[in-house]
Amino acid sequence: MIDYKQPWLHSVWKDWIFILFPPFACLLLIALFPAEFQQAEGMSVAYWVILVVFIDVAHVYSTLYRTYLNKNNLVNNRLLLIAIPIICYLLGILIYSLDGLWFWRILAYLAVYHFIRQQYGFMKLYKRKDGNNRWNIWIDTITIYTATLYPIAFWHLEGTRGFNWFVAGDFISYQNENLLAIATILYFVIICLYVFKEIITSIKLRYFNLPKNVLILGTCLSWYFGIVYFNGDLIFTLLNVVSHGIPYMALIWFFEKKRNYNIQLNNTALYKIAFGKYGFLFFFMAIMLFAYLEEGMWDSMVWNEHQEVFKPFSFLPEVNDKLLLNLIVPLLVVPQATHYLLDGFIWKKKYNF
Numbered sequence: 001m002i003d004y005k006q007p008w009l010h011s012v013w014k015d016w017i018f019i020l021f022p023p024f025a026c027l028l029l030i031a032l033f034p035a036e037f038q039q040a041e042g043m044s045v046a047y048w049v050i051l052v053v054f055i056d057v058a059h060v061y062s063t064l065y066r067t068y069l070n071k072n073n074l075v076n077n078r079l080l081l082i083a084i085p086i087i088c089y090l091l092g093i094l095i096y097s098l099d100g101l102w103f104w105r106i107l108a109y110l111a112v113y114h115f116i117r118q119q120y121g122f123m124k125l126y127k128r129k130d131g132n133n134r135w136n137i138w139i140d141t142i143t144i145y146t147a148t149l150y151p152i153a154f155w156h157l158e159g160t161r162g163f164n165w166f167v168a169g170d171f172i173s174y175q176n177e178n179l180l181a182i183a184t185i186l187y188f189v190i191i192c193l194y195v196f197k198e199i200i201t202s203i204k205l206r207y208f209n210l211p212k213n214v215l216i217l218g219t220c221l222s223w224y225f226g227i228v229y230f231n232g233d234l235i236f237t238l239l240n241v242v243s244h245g246i247p248y249m250a251l252i253w254f255f256e257k258k259r260n261y262n263i264q265l266n267n268t269a270l271y272k273i274a275f276g277k278y279g280f281l282f283f284f285m286a287i288m289l290f291a292y293l294e295e296g297m298w299d300s301m302v303w304n305e306h307q308e309v310f311k312p313f314s315f316l317p318e319v320n321d322k323l324l325l326n327l328i329v330p331l332l333v334v335p336q337a338t339h340y341l342l343d344g345f346i347w348k349k350k351y352n353f
Contacts, residue, residue, distance in 0.1 A: 004207045007129045010254040018250035019122065020214045023222035023243040030225070030235060043234040049309055051241045057291035059245035060339040062252045064290075065283065066346050066353055070256070076352045080345065088337040092330025100329075101169060107333060108165040114340045115244050116148040119219045121347060122247065126212035136201060140212070143194040147220040150187040151227035154180065163233040191220065218243065253283055290335075298332055 008015045030037045043051070067073055067081055074081060096103040123144045130136065155161050159175035194216070202208045226239030257279065292310075299306050300316035302325070307314065319325055346353040 004205075005129070006210055007126050008211060009125055009251070010258075014250070014254070015211060019247040020211060020218060022246045023218035023239060026239050026242050027221060027225060030230075030238070037232075037235055037238065038230065039232055039234060041233070043237060045306060045309060047234060047237075048306070051237050053291050053295050053309075054288050055245040056237075056241040057295055057336075058284075058287040059248045060336050061287040061290040062249045062283075063339045063342055063346070064287070065252050065256050067342060070353075073346075073353050077345075080351070081342075084341050085334050085338045088341065089330055089334050092333055092337065093326055096330050097326045101167075103329070104167045104170045105172070107337065108170040110337065110340050111165060112152060114343055115240070116145065116152075117344070118244060118248060119148055119215070120144050122215050122251075123212060126215055127209060130209060130212075136197065139194055139197050140216075143190055144216060144219060146187055146190045147216065148223050150183060151223040153183045154228050157183065160231070161227070162231045163236045249284070249287070253280060294332065294335060301328060302332070 006012075009019065067077075092103065095106060120141070123140060127137075127140060156171060156174055157176050157180040159173045164170055198208075198213060222239040222243040226236045226243075230236070296310040296313035297316065299310045300313040301319045304318050319328055345351045
């Protein structure tokens with residue numbers, strides 16, 4: 001049975017602004033300011049701080065609101081929440097001590113999986129009222145995965161991308177024009193199949209799932225233009241980070257605010273601070289602070305690339321000793337790796353988050 005109302009997650013305008021519109025906003029900026037964004041070389045420090053620190057790294061810490069900072073979830077899932085960061089750290093030490101490149105490579109592929117699964121998850125949320133037609137479910141699923149996996153396949157098979165996920169060489173390169181041609185044909189065939197299915201379904205049911213289709217369109221455009229069409233670090237980071245990080249932070253906020261509204265926190269100081277009138281500002285400032293602290297430690301002890309941004313951390317020494325790096329680098333990665341792994345649990349009902 002199909003519910004013919006549009007399946008908004010929070011409200012029409014908030015879904016549009018924070019979940020559906022970000023990739024289109026990025027593409028609009030690229031189109032309006034080509035000289036600013038369509039450059040092959042890297043990005044300015046200002047763009048790096050905004051995109052990497054205050055969106056990409058900050059969205060990692062938004063997971064805290066559903067896990068370690070949520071008393072009920074912390075009690076219900078204590079073993080999981082304690083075990084995952086410990087396992088991440090111990091495995092990180094082992095892998096980094098054996099091969100630093102493979103450490104970043106494994107983390108990069110874990111990140112890619114996380115980014116792809118987020119788009120699938122949003123698609124599932126927006127089609128939750130569409131009924132159980134297996135044909136529709138199958139085509140929607142293969143389309144959202146194709147929209148994300150083809151650009152990644154292109155990245156691997158084409159072999160001349162001017163950007164990396166984390167560090168140079170983190171993706172395995174296998175240049176093969178024949179495989180790339182086959183992948184490209186399959187990509188456009190699947191996209192056309194999806195469009196045909198949506199036209200037929202809309203005519204038959206007299207219903208068009210607007211947010212689901214906008215989400216799939218935004219995913220197709222942001223991944224294709226960010227990785228395939230353009231070949232610049234700034235455009236890739238802009239489309240990749242904004243299209244992923246802002247919707248994720250918004251979903252965390254929407255979900256936790258709605259749930260806390262119903263569990264008798266209304267009159268507590270915690271509710272007034274975290275989910276009151278200015279709660280979103282508190283939420284966003286808190287995760288940005290965490291992000292700045294983490295990146296300050298990274299830059300001072302490991303990368304040493306943006307000293308002007310992280311002057312408060314200048315007292316920290318740059319670490320060159322291999323043994324210390326084997327301990328520090330995996331430790332600094334723990335929040336990110338924990339975020340990737342926990343995201344596979346916190347949205348599933350059976351884990352009681």
